[in-house]
Amino acid sequence: MQQELRQFEKLKVWKLAEKPHGKQAIGTKWVFRNKKDESGVVVRNKARLVVQGFRQVEGIDYTEIFAPVARLEAIRIFLAYASYMNFTVYQMDVKSAFLYGPVQEEVYVGQPEGFVDPTYPKHVYKLDKALYGLHQAPRAWYQHLADHLTTNGYTRGAIDSTLFIKRAGTDQIFVQIYIDDIIFGSTNSELCEEFKSVMQEKFEMSSMGEVSLFLGLQIEQKPEGTLIHQANYVQDILKRFKIEDCKPISTPMETRVVLTPKKEDAPADEHQYRAMIGSLLYLTASRPDIMYAVCICARYQSGPMLTHLTAVKRILRYLKGTPKLGLWYPKSSPFDLFAYSDSDYGGCSIDQKSTSGGCQFLGNRLISWQCKK
Numbered sequence: 001m002q003q004e005l006r007q008f009e010k011l012k013v014w015k016l017a018e019k020p021h022g023k024q025a026i027g028t029k030w031v032f033r034n035k036k037d038e039s040g041v042v043v044r045n046k047a048r049l050v051v052q053g054f055r056q057v058e059g060i061d062y063t064e065i066f067a068p069v070a071r072l073e074a075i076r077i078f079l080a081y082a083s084y085m086n087f088t089v090y091q092m093d094v095k096s097a098f099l100y101g102p103v104q105e106e107v108y109v110g111q112p113e114g115f116v117d118p119t120y121p122k123h124v125y126k127l128d129k130a131l132y133g134l135h136q137a138p139r140a141w142y143q144h145l146a147d148h149l150t151t152n153g154y155t156r157g158a159i160d161s162t163l164f165i166k167r168a169g170t171d172q173i174f175v176q177i178y179i180d181d182i183i184f185g186s187t188n189s190e191l192c193e194e195f196k197s198v199m200q201e202k203f204e205m206s207s208m209g210e211v212s213l214f215l216g217l218q219i220e221q222k223p224e225g226t227l228i229h230q231a232n233y234v235q236d237i238l239k240r241f242k243i244e245d246c247k248p249i250s251t252p253m254e255t256r257v258v259l260t261p262k263k264e265d266a267p268a269d270e271h272q273y274r275a276m277i278g279s280l281l282y283l284t285a286s287r288p289d290i291m292y293a294v295c296i297c298a299r300y301q302s303g304p305m306l307t308h309l310t311a312v313k314r315i316l317r318y319l320k321g322t323p324k325l326g327l328w329y330p331k332s333s334p335f336d337l338f339a340y341s342d343s344d345y346g347g348c349s350i351d352q353k354s355t356s357g358g359c360q361f362l363g364n365r366l367i368s369w370q371c372k373k
Helices: 002-011 072-085 137-151 189-200 231-240 270-283 288-298 306-321
Strands: 014-017 028-036 042-051 089-094 124-127 163-168 171-178 181-186 205-210 217-222 225-229 327-330 337-344 355-362 365-372
Touching: 002 042, 072 089, 072 171, 072 181, 072 225, 072 327, 072 355, 072 365, 089 189, 137 163, 137 171, 163 189, 171 189, 181 189, 189 205, 231 270, 231 306, 270 288, 270 306, 288 306, 288 355, 288 365, 327 365
Parallel strands: none
Antiparallel strands: 014 124, 028 042, 089 181, 089 205, 163 171, 171 181, 217 225, 225 327, 337 355, 355 365
């Protein structure tokens, strides 16, 4: 906690002031978290002071809040291109990223619990930089980072505005940003070192070496290609729903599954069912093999029955037997775009709607897929 507040002083985030008449101070809260590595081992304990952003009033405490966020498809395309160009992808993390973004509005927050100034207990802090929890914090941080990179010769992607590219002759470096997590790679290792120095001259960074865990995706870079999977997340799901000792099964769903909103069946626990569906939907980031089954089960989140719960548990039993199944991006494959689509016309027995699906490849690298009723 003291380390977090020292960071505030170092970056000149706020200053103690008397609360102006008619102004409301937003509350703060301490959040504690154990940070783990890709193998699930706790590497450090973290304390974060966050603002109770739900108390902010639009038009007074904030105006524009939109900030771009990288899509998972963009991450997969980045890794697919890295495997094709045969360069290593590295990862960096910005310490207390949101504390760098300047705040345009006049915002006051209360003194943090446990650290009230004994001389001025009634005073509040006026924010000069953003804090975690503020509505405008992500936008302020991203704009500050984008300005710094463009000043140093990086160009922002025309379609994906979280991608930055810099070219030096025939070499180029690619930088993909997801809030405070950054992955980057280059055809020339010198450009990677230059990027590190560019970031470290402005921000306090922690270099994490070759990327191994990014947004819950486990990434293994091998000489013959890149493997993307979520084996640890699968184990967490099985443990969370207390079925880690279940018997594995070879398919996620029956061949001719018929799920209907049967009212004569016994009802299932809605909260547990929705939690299972939500967990499985994030797992589809690297598991297209369960996409169709999860989407079928997701239709019955309102009033699920035991038959629906049994279908979801079958998916979990399938995951038990295939925890490390994932996406393989071979280095030897070309980079041509292929797209496939299919639809069962009027296939739903309840409302006669169609279920359409599609997938897109760059060579032999699967980068995106869809399933929609």
